[in-house]
Amino acid sequence: xxxxxxxxxxxxxxxxxxxxxxxxxxxxxxxxxxxxxxxxxxxxxxxxxxxxxxxxxxxxxxxxxxxxxxxxxxxxxxxxxxxxxxxxxxxxxxxxxxxxxxxxxxxxxxxxxxxxxxxxxxxxxxxxxxxxxxxxxxxxxxxxxxxxxxxxxxxxxxxxxxxxxxxxxxxxxxxxxxxxxxxxxxxxxxxxxxxxxxxxxxxxxxxxxxxxxxxxxxxxxxxxxxxxxxxxxxxxxxxxxxxxxxxxxxxxxxxxxxxxxxxxxxxxxxxxxxxxxxxxxxxxxxx
Amino acid sequence: xxxxxxxxxxxxxxxxxxxxxxxxxxxxxxxxxxxxxxxxxxxxxxxxxxxxxxxxxxxxxxxxxxxxxxxxxxxxxxxxxxxxxxxxxxxxxxxxxxxxxxxxxxxxxxxxxxxxxxxxxxxxxxxxxxxxxxxxxxxxxxxxxxxxxxxxxxxxxxxxxxxxxxxxxxxxxxxxxxxxxxxxxxxxxxxxxxxxxxxxxxxxxxxxxxxxxxxxxxxxxxxxxxxxxxxxxxxxxxxxxxxxxxxxxxxxxxxxxxxxxxxxxxxxx
Numbered sequence: 211x212x213x214x215x216x217x218x219x220x221x222x223x224x225x226x227x228x229x230x231x232x233x234x235x236x237x238x239x240x241x242x243x244x245x246x247x248x249x250x251x252x253x254x255x256x257x258x259x260x261x262x263x264x265x266x267x268x269x270x271x272x273x274x275x276x277x278x279x280x281x282x283x284x285x286x287x288x289x290x291x292x293x294x295x296x297x298x299x300x301x302x303x304x305x306x307x308x309x310x311x312x313x314x315x316x317x318x319x320x321x322x323x324x325x326x327x328x329x330x331x332x333x334x335x336x337x338x339x340x341x342x343x344x345x346x347x348x349x350x351x352x353x354x355x356x357x358x359x360x361x362x363x364x365x366x367x368x369x370x371x372x373x374x375x376x377x378x379x380x381x382x383x384x385x386x387x388x389x390x391x392x393x394x395x396x397x398x399x400x401x402x403x404x405x406x407x408x409x410x411x412x413x414x415x416x417x418x419x420x421x422x423x424x425x426x427x428x429x430x431x432x433x434x435x436x437x438x439x440x441x442x443x444x445x446x447x448x449x450x451x452x453x454x455x456x457x458x459x460x461x462x463x464x465x466x467x468x469x470x471x472x473x474x475x476x477x478x479x480x481x482x483x484x485x486x487x488x489x490x491x492x493x494x495x496x497x
Numbered sequence: 498x499x500x501x502x503x504x505x506x507x508x509x510x511x512x513x514x515x516x517x518x519x520x521x522x523x524x525x526x527x528x529x530x531x532x533x534x535x536x537x538x539x540x541x542x543x544x545x546x547x548x549x550x551x552x553x554x555x556x557x558x559x560x561x562x563x564x565x566x567x568x569x570x571x572x573x574x575x576x577x578x579x580x581x582x583x584x585x586x587x588x589x590x591x592x593x594x595x596x597x598x599x600x601x602x603x604x605x606x607x608x609x610x611x612x613x614x615x616x617x618x619x620x621x622x623x624x625x626x627x628x629x630x631x632x633x634x635x636x637x638x639x640x641x642x643x644x645x646x647x648x649x650x651x652x653x654x655x656x657x658x659x660x661x662x663x664x665x666x667x668x669x670x671x672x673x674x675x676x677x678x679x680x681x682x683x684x685x686x687x688x689x690x691x692x693x694x695x696x697x698x699x700x701x702x703x704x705x706x707x708x709x710x711x712x713x714x715x716x717x718x719x720x721x722x723x724x725x726x727x728x729x730x731x732x733x734x735x736x737x738x739x740x741x742x743x744x745x746x747x748x749x750x751x752x753x754x755x756x757x758x759x760x761x762x763x764x765x766x
Contacts, residue, residue: 309572376570381609381670384567385622386599386677395621399612 247471254468264444267431268453269462273469275434279348279443280476282436283427284413286352287359291412294356295363296405303371303397304389316368323361328421330358335425349439351427358422359412363405370404371397403491410484414477420447446473517581518543518681518711519564524578526559528571533559534735537578543680545727546707549715552764556735557715561683563587564713565601566594583680599625602674606686608666610658615650618658618669622677636676643706644672645698664695671702682706684714688721700725719762723747731755733764 262272298315306312334354338344374397382392429442430452436443446469453466519541526534534556541547549557562568563576566587580587583600591597599622611618619637628636641647646668650661658669667687674682684703688696703712704725716722722729722743729746731738731754739746739755750756758764 375609377605377607377609378611380567380570381605382611382621383570384565384598384603384605385673386595386625387622388595391624396611 244474247467247474250464251467251469251471254464255471259465259468260472263434264431264449267456267462268449268465269456269459270465273446273449273465273472276444276446276449276469277472277476278435279428279433280417280445280447280473282443283348283352283355283423283445284417286349287355287416288409288413290353290356291360291363292405292409294360295367295408298360298364299367299371299401299405300393300397302368304393316365319361319365319368323365326421327358327419330354330422331425333357334422334427339426345440346426346429346442347440348427348436348443351423351443354422354426355416355419358419359409359416362412362415363408366408366411367401367405370401370407374400403488406487406491407484410480410487414480414484417480418447418473418477420445420451424448424451446476516543517541518583519713520579520581521560522579524560524563524576524580526556526563526568526576527574529573532735534732537737539730539737539740541711541713541728543583543711544708546703546712546714546725547728547730548722548726549713549730549732550717550719550722551732551738551758553717555732557732558685560732561603561685561713561715564681564683565598565603566591567598567603569594595625599677600679601681601683602677602679603683604667604670604674604685604687606689608663608670608690610661610666610669613658614655615658615661615669616654618673619676622673626677637672640672640676643675643702644668645702646672662695664691664698667691667695667699668702671699675706679710681711681713684712686715686717689717696721717762719759731758733758 259272260277261274263275264273265271298319302312302315306315331354334350338350338353339346344350378396378400379392382396387395423445427442428445428448430444430448433442433444450466450469450473453462453469456462457466517540519539521537521539524534524537525532537560549560551557559568559574562571562574563580564582564587568574568576582590582597585591587597611621613621616637619640620633623633623636626633626636638647638651641650646665649665650656650669658666661669667690671687687703688699691699700721703714706712707725707727714726726743728740728742730740731746731750731752733754739750739752741750746755747759750759754764
């Protein structure tokens with residue numbers, strides 16, 4: 211009896227130790243990664259670095275147009291993806307009455323979510339640049355980023371909508387509300403947090419991507435603010451890639467770390483915003 | 498058999514005049530292949546409280562949920578037979594289901610308030626009536642008074658409805674249904690999840706509403722059915738065992754099953 215107790219106690223302690231070790235490993239990797247970027251990149255950060263254009267292929271000057279290009283592309287991607295994600299999720303919840311089609315669409319979204327980002331880049335290159343002859347265009351890049359984050363935003367919205375108890379829909383229907391009124395008054399107020407969260411998490415992923423846009427939307431140097439939809443931009447990830455290729459030059463390497471730190475701050479900013487809006491909108495949706 | 502889809506083509510005449518609020522003839526309801534209730538025939542007058550009593554899973558709520566076609570929202574739900582509501586066939590007589598649902602209000606077992614203020618909750622169904630702001634305010638106040646809630650919320654209509662107690666929320670649900678001025682009110686165990694004091698307030702309310710409209714209520718509480726019903730229908734195993742006035746059902750019921758259920762709240766069918 212006593213032995214059995216001791217064995218069970220030891221098992222529990224061993225299990226807890228294993229969990230702590232997992233947590234410590236994850237934390238250590240994150241700490242080491244972020245710590246390296248902060249320690250090596252902080253030296254490059256200055257107002258001049260943030261607000262001046264790059265000079266001498268990035269070896270001097272700043273990263274203003276790269277930050278601008280990245281934000282412009284993800285803003286356009288957000289504008290494209292928002293109505294599409296909302297429409298698809300609403301269709302799944304309110305209009306798709308066939309379970310097999312519902313299942314197929316949901317699984318397709320999960321599958322799309324797992325596609326490597328370079329595949330989107332190749333797709334954009336073939337369809338837009340080669341077939342439609344758009345040339346290198348920041349807007350095409352935004353379309354590709356939108357396609358890439360569409361599954362994340364749609365699934366997050368769909369999951370938030372699915373989580374609304376059926377009783378809300380029934381109560382609204384029992385009050386004589388039709389489908390579109392139920393969507394406006396019940397479904398959207400209680401699921402908007404899902405859309406915003408999915409969108410921001412998608413954007414956090416998109417802003418750090420290089421592969422989907424490097425063939426179709428970006429130029430490595432000499433670009434400023436595009437004057438039309440079919441001009442290239444420079445983005446932070448492509449700029450970091452270019453600087454990393456000149457890593458034998460200490461100044462280029464220092465600027466690569468600095469740009470990486472800015473990129474990490476932007477990604478963390480989107481993730482933080484997602485958490486903030488999620489908690490605010492969830493509590494607003496239930497008040 | 499009717500499924501979730503509306504059948505608009507029907508030349509079938511109405512079963513009766515509006516002296517009956519609800520008439521059912523040969524009604525059977527199904528979820529997929531499973532028959533939940535079978536061959537139900539009943540006539541419910543256009544005033545008074547009718548209680549559907551019986552053990553769990555016997556199809557009481559299913560009957561209720563077809564009277565305003567809310568079961569159309571449920572996958573694989575269907576029915577056969579005839580249902581007339583307020584003199585019109587429930588399917589072909591109401592091509593716009595929202596008209597049926599505005600005339601036949603419903604309150605569910607769980608209080609369910611929508612996000613927003615108490616006033617927003619009252620307004621949600623009222624928008625279809627296209628009233629002026631002043632008229633809407635007056636109708637809302639009247640409905641809250643009818644639901645015995647006005648004194649408790651009149652000074653805080655802009656506060657979140659979710660902040661109300663469960664009993665108050667259920668009365669808000671009742672007021673929200675009454676604001677549409679329904680001719681029939683369906684109550685699916687409206688006091689099952691609230692405290693005894695709120696429960697008694699709702700019972701009083703149901704009795705007074707029953708004087709001016711038809712109320713069909715599902716309840717497991719035999720004492721409650723005895724206190725507030727004008728008519729009682731006892732269902733068991735998806736069939737009506739016995740129906741009649743309150744006096745008949747509680748004093749001189751003819752079925753042994755009914756007597757056992759009424760006295761012991763137990764049924765072996």
